[in-house]
Amino acid sequence: MLGSMSDTLPSKPLATPRRVWSIPRAGSLSRLALHTEPLAPPGSGEVQVEVTAVGVNFADVFACLGLYSATPSGKFTPGLECAGRVRSVGADVDRWRPGDRVMVLTRFGGYATALNASAATLWPIPESWSDAEAAAYPVQALTAWYGLTALGNARPGAVVLVQSAAGGVGLNALQALQTLGARAVAVVGSAAKREWLIGQYGGQYGLTPETVIVRSPRLAADLDAALASLGAQGFDVVFDAVYGADFEPSFARLAAEGRHVLFGAADFMSVGRRPNPLRLAWQYLRRPRLDPLAMISQNRGLLAFNLIWLWHEASRLPEAMRGTLALIPNPPHIGGCYAFEDAQAALAAIQSGKTMGKLVLEPHRAAEPAAE
Ligand SMILES: NC(=O)c1ccc[n+]([C@@H]2O[C@H](COP(=O)([O-])OP(=O)(O)OC[C@H]3O[C@@H](n4cnc5c(N)ncnc54)[C@H](OP(=O)(O)O)[C@@H]3O)[C@@H](O)[C@H]2O)c1
Known part of the structure; x- marks a missing residue:
C-alpha cells in the first residue's frame, strides 16, 4: 500500500526562533530593541551556531550612534563577533560538525542567540578557553x-x-x-x-x-x-x-x-x-x-x-587567526559579563570609557533585576 504524500516527501528543515537585538536605523542607542524572530536553516556554505557569548566592542556603540562609516544603512543588528556551538550545517560544508565549539566573526549581526554564518568566518575555540573568552578574542x-x-x-x-x-x-x-x-x-x-x-x-x-x-x-x-x-x-x-x-x-x-x-x-x-x-x-x-x-x-x-x-577577505582569515594566536596566545581579560537582555547596560558601560578589559553578553545568564 502507498503511504501518504507526507510520508514520501523529504521533510523541509524548519525555521527556529531566536532572540536578536536590532536598531531600525543608526542614530540613537535608545532605538536598540530586543525581539524574537524565526531563523531559517543554514544555506549552502553556511553554518548555524547557537550563540553562548557575544563580544561587546567600542565600535558597537559608534555603529548604533551612526558614527561608524561601515554601519549598514537602515535596520541592522550590531555585533562583530560571538562564540557558541555548531547546531547544523548547510550544503557544501565539510569542515564543521554539530557540537563543534566555534568563534565567529560577523560583519554586524552578532547580537543574537543563534545565527547563520559563512563557514569561512568560523574558527575553533582553543580547548582550555571559556566561551566568553572566545567571544571576546577575535576583533x-x-x-x-x-x-x-x-x-x-x-x-x-x-x-x-x-x-x-x-x-x-x-x-x-x-x-x-x-x-x-x-x-x-x-x-x-x-x-x-x-x-x-x-x-x-x-x-x-x-x-x-x-x-x-x-x-x-x-x-x-x-x-x-x-x-x-x-x-x-x-x-x-x-x-x-x-x-x-x-x-x-x-x-x-x-x-x-x-x-x-x-x-x-x-x-x-x-x-x-x-x-x-x-x-x-x-x-x-x-x-x-x-x-x-x-x-x-x-x-x-x-x-x-x-x-x-578583513571580514570580506575570508580567504585571508586562517592566516590572520593563526598569526594572531601565535602573537597573543593567552585568552583575553574579561572585565564584565552581562545577560543578553542587558546589552543596553553593557553598551552604556563601554561608552563611559571606564571599563577595563572586555565586556561579554551571555544568552544563558539571568538578567539583572530592574532597579527599584
Ligand atoms: N580600526 C579598527 O579596525 C578597530 C578595531 C577594533 C577597535 N578599534 C578601536 O579601538 C579602540 C579600542 O576599542 P575597544 O573595543 O578595545 O574598546 P576599549 O579600549 O575597551 O574602550 C574604549 C576606551 O577608549 C578610551 N576613551 C578615550 N576617549 C574616550 C571618550 N571620549 N569616551 C569614552 N572612551 C574614551 C577609554 O579608555 P582610556 O580613557 O583609558 O583611554 C575607553 O575605555 C576604539 O576606539 C575602537 O573604535 C578599531
Whole structure:
C-alpha cells in the first residue's frame, strides 16, 4: 500500500526562533530593541551556531550612534563577533560538525542567540578557553596583531606607546608586545585604571610607575619621563585609537622611522544616547592634522586602518587567526559579563570609557533585576 504524500516527501528543515537585538536605523542607542524572530536553516556554505557569548566592542556603540562609516544603512543588528556551538550545517560544508565549539566573526549581526554564518568566518575555540573568552578574542586581538605587526612593524626591543592600554585592544597589544620582546609605555584615562594595570599586569608586561601614564594636560612631560626611564630617544610605534589631544605630543615623540598607527577616534565618542552634532562638528574642525611634507624630513609616518575589510577577505582569515594566536596566545581579560537582555547596560558601560578589559553578553545568564 502507498503511504501518504507526507510520508514520501523529504521533510523541509524548519525555521527556529531566536532572540536578536536590532536598531531600525543608526542614530540613537535608545532605538536598540530586543525581539524574537524565526531563523531559517543554514544555506549552502553556511553554518548555524547557537550563540553562548557575544563580544561587546567600542565600535558597537559608534555603529548604533551612526558614527561608524561601515554601519549598514537602515535596520541592522550590531555585533562583530560571538562564540557558541555548531547546531547544523548547510550544503557544501565539510569542515564543521554539530557540537563543534566555534568563534565567529560577523560583519554586524552578532547580537543574537543563534545565527547563520559563512563557514569561512568560523574558527575553533582553543580547548582550555571559556566561551566568553572566545567571544571576546577575535576583533580586539586581530586589531592588535594587524596594527602592531603589519603596519607598526614592531620589533624586539622597540618602544611602543599604547593608548587606552587597560581596554580590550590595549591589553591585547600589551600581550603582543611581550611576545615580540618590545617595550610598552601605556596611557590610560584614570588613576584607577593605572593602579589596576600596574597591579594586575605590571610584572607580566614589564610596566613600571614611570611607564604607565594617566592622560592629562601634562602628557608631554610624562611621555618624556617614560622614554627617559627606558633610555629611549623616541617611540618606534604609537598605537592610537583615541585621536585626541594626545595625538600631536605622541607623534612629535616618534623616533626616526617611527610609525603612528591610527585605528580609531574614541575622543569623538558622545556622552549621551545620541550624538551632539554641534560638539562633533567643533571637534572635527579642530581635529589634529599633519603636514606630509614635514613627515619626509622627520622620517616619521602615519598609517591608519579599519579591520572590517578583513571580514570580506575570508580567504585571508586562517592566516590572520593563526598569526594572531601565535602573537597573543593567552585568552583575553574579561572585565564584565552581562545577560543578553542587558546589552543596553553593557553598551552604556563601554561608552563611559571606564571599563577595563572586555565586556561579554551571555544568552544563558539571568538578567539583572530592574532597579527599584
Ligand atoms: N580600526 C579598527 O579596525 C578597530 C578595531 C577594533 C577597535 N578599534 C578601536 O579601538 C579602540 C579600542 O576599542 P575597544 O573595543 O578595545 O574598546 P576599549 O579600549 O575597551 O574602550 C574604549 C576606551 O577608549 C578610551 N576613551 C578615550 N576617549 C574616550 C571618550 N571620549 N569616551 C569614552 N572612551 C574614551 C577609554 O579608555 P582610556 O580613557 O583609558 O583611554 C575607553 O575605555 C576604539 O576606539 C575602537 O573604535 C578599531
